[in-house]
Amino acid sequence: MSSLKVTAIRTRIFHREENLLEFILSQVPSDHWQEDAVLAVTSKLVSLHEGRLLARSGVDKIELIKKESDVYLGEMAYGCHLTITKGQLLATAGIDESNSENGDYILYPHAPYDSVERLRNGLRERTGIKNLGVLLTDSHSVPLRHGVVGSCVAFAGFRAIKNRIGENDIFGRALKMTKQNQADALAAAAVLMMGEAAEQCPLAIITGAPVEFSEKSPREELEVAMTDDMYYPLYKSFLDKE
Known part of the structure; x- marks a missing residue:
């Protein structure tokens, strides 16, 4: 059984519209690059690279939330608003x-x-690594739990x-529904160490992640359509109020 290791990388401040590929290559020590590794990158770096910033003055935040969301579900507690954005349930x-x-x-x-x-293509070209995963992370709250946890963007x-359906449990019974969400599991581990x-x-x-490296990484295997x-039924109850 492999041993999972997560090494957080302390960096300098990343600025708006900087070259993200060059930043990563300059900040990650060369001896950290190896085959069968996954690089976790906070999604905020991608946002900064893309210049996805907006001055707060004169902005109606509720209207901005509605504009940025794919589905706006409504206001929650503590002044937060529930949305579906980029395939995730996000405040x-x-x-x-x-x-x-x-x-x-x-x-x-x-x-x-x-x-x-x-980003993965650029890193593979510059490092020469064949089996390299890249994971964009963020943090979100979980219902009925205090605090936030890392998730895969x-x-x-x-x-x-990892589909475990058809495999046997320890008593020889076939699993009927179990699929392991390895992307979110790795994101949670990475964010725990990143802070x-x-x-x-x-x-x-x-390193040591028990994942299958692949040239194709279909997002459809992770994301589920709302309906x-x-x-x-929870989402629908919000939508019915609109």
Whole structure:
């Protein structure tokens, strides 16, 4: 059995519209690059690279949330608003105000899967690594739990789901529904080590992950359409109020 290792990388401050590929290559020590590794990158770096910032002055935040979300579900508690954005159930459409250099709103990446694929291609070309995964991470709250946990925004270079259906449990009974969400599991581990405040570790190298590296990383194996999701009655109750 492999041993999972997550090494957070402390970096300098990344600035708006910087070259993200060059930043990563300059900040990750050369001896950290190896075959069968997954690089975790906070999605905020991609947002900054894309210039996805908006000055707060004169902005109606509720209207901005509605504009940035794919589906706006409505207001929740504590002044938060529930949305479906980029295939995820997110508060405030993923708009962030923490660790913003000038106090601007930091919006979610425009096209996370396109960004992560470009980044992976560039890193493979420059490092010579064949089996390299790239994982964009963020943090979100979980119902009925205090605190936030890391989650996968987008991934490339490995399969997000390990299908265990048909395998036997320890008593020989066939599993009927079990699929392991490895992308979110790795994101949670990475964010735990990267931190949430002033750690200044927006990158992490993951080695020993029991994932299948792959040239194709279909997002469809991870994401579920809203109407097919087991929690759809909850979403529908929000939509029915509109």
